Amino acid sequence: MKPYVYITRKVPESVLQPLQEIAEVGMWPHEDQPVPRDVLLKEAARAEGLFTMVSDQIDAEVLNAAPKLKVVANMAVGYDNIAVAEATEKDIMVCNTPDVLTDTTADLTFALLMASARRVVEASGYIRDNRWINWSPLLLAGHDIHHKTIGIVGMGRIGQATAKRATGFDMKILYHNRSRNEKAEQELGATYCSLDELLEQADFVVCLAPLTSETKALFSTEAFKEMKSSAIFINASRGGLVDEDALYDALKDGEIAGAGLDVFASEPIKADHPLLQFENVTALPHIGSASLETRMKMAEMTVTNIANVLNGHAPVAVVNEDLVEKKGSNASS
Numbered sequence: 001m002k003p004y005v006y007i008t009r010k011v012p013e014s015v016l017q018p019l020q021e022i023a024e025v026g027m028w029p030h031e032d033q034p035v036p037r038d039v040l041l042k043e044a045a046r047a048e049g050l051f052t053m054v055s056d057q058i059d060a061e062v063l064n065a066a067p068k069l070k071v072v073a074n075m076a077v078g079y080d081n082i083a084v085a086e087a088t089e090k091d092i093m094v095c096n097t098p099d100v101l102t103d104t105t106a107d108l109t110f111a112l113l114m115a116s117a118r119r120v121v122e123a124s125g126y127i128r129d130n131r132w133i134n135w136s137p138l139l140l141a142g143h144d145i146h147h148k149t150i151g152i153v154g155m156g157r158i159g160q161a162t163a164k165r166a167t168g169f170d171m172k173i174l175y176h177n178r179s180r181n182e183k184a185e186q187e188l189g190a191t192y193c194s195l196d197e198l199l200e201q202a203d204f205v206v207c208l209a210p211l212t213s214e215t216k217a218l219f220s221t222e223a224f225k226e227m228k229s230s231a232i233f234i235n236a237s238r239g240g241l242v243d244e245d246a247l248y249d250a251l252k253d254g255e256i257a258g259a260g261l262d263v264f265a266s267e268p269i270k271a272d273h274p275l276l277q278f279e280n281v282t283a284l285p286h287i288g289s290a291s292l293e294t295r296m297k298m299a300e301m302t303v304t305n306i307a308n309v310l311n312g313h314a315p316v317a318v319v320n321e322d323l324v325e326k327k328g329s330n331a332s333s
């Protein structure tokens with residue numbers, strides 16, 4: 001009997017063929033609605049593979065409900081929605097989609113930075129609301145980007161790709177990371193500094209670190225107070241890195257000049273979310289990697305990750321690497 005694989009959201013049929021050849025494939029039929037929890041638990045009960053989204057909580061309850069599960073493949077680079085330690089204990093591989101989304105996410109991060117600095121969304125709304133009466137010297141005047149200082153918190157792949165874009169704008173690049181990134185220092189002229197130094201000096205504080213127990217609510221009341229009053233805060237990683245009440249207060253009290261947010265502590269946010277009352281907040285619905293090309297590559301990589309594991313090979317990208325070694329599989333990639 002073929003193994004069963006469940007996909008938690010509608011993805012294009014065209015990417016599924018390699019899975020359909022080796023497995024019975026079930027899929028939640030909606031593109032814009034998440035799979036209900038009871039359906040997920042029921043499907044997980046017979047699944048050997050789960051193809052998941054960042055919006056699915058694959059916690060201990062799901063893993064416990066899935067006795068046959070061999071692989072959880074997230075269509076994302078981040079995997080904070082998955083209980084990785086529990087999965088490892090149960091010999092379940094956790095896979096993700098790094099690399100294919102790096103440049104696309106860096107493009108969006110930089111677009112958000114530029115839109116926030118130059119008030120692009122606000123300015124577009126200005127015309128649509130029929131408020132443009134005349135040219136005037138300071139109308140919608142924003143902040144320069146070129147020759148300013150960008151402070152990147154989290155200098156991984158996407159951080160580096162964002163820094164690369166910053167070099168084209170003659171920006172000074174500061175970064176803070178768990179460990180030094182010599183490549184970024186040598187090739188991009190990035191300067192490592194403490195988080196405090198970065199917060200004090202950066203004109204743009206750009207959060208690109210993963211959400212972990214150490215980074216949860218890293219951007220706190222104190223952190224926003226350390227920033228310049230002219231600083232713009234950008235978050236293209238996970239909302240959980242930000243204490244949103246602290247961000248609200250910082251914006252209300254003019255402790256920072258604005259924010260560009262692609263992610264929120266709880267998603268989706270609604271139009272009455274307190275942060276959306278500020279005109280100097282540019283908000284996007286978690287679309288960092290959302291180009292057609294990249295989303296297709298992510299879906300294909302997720303399919304390959306599952307197919308490889310079910311075929312007894314190493315996945316293309318695995319989060320719990322120790323499990324690959326432990327299994328000593330006939331890893332081919």
Ligand code: GLV
Binds near residue numbers: 075076077079237288
């Ligand atoms: C999206 O947020 C991702 O982690 O890929």
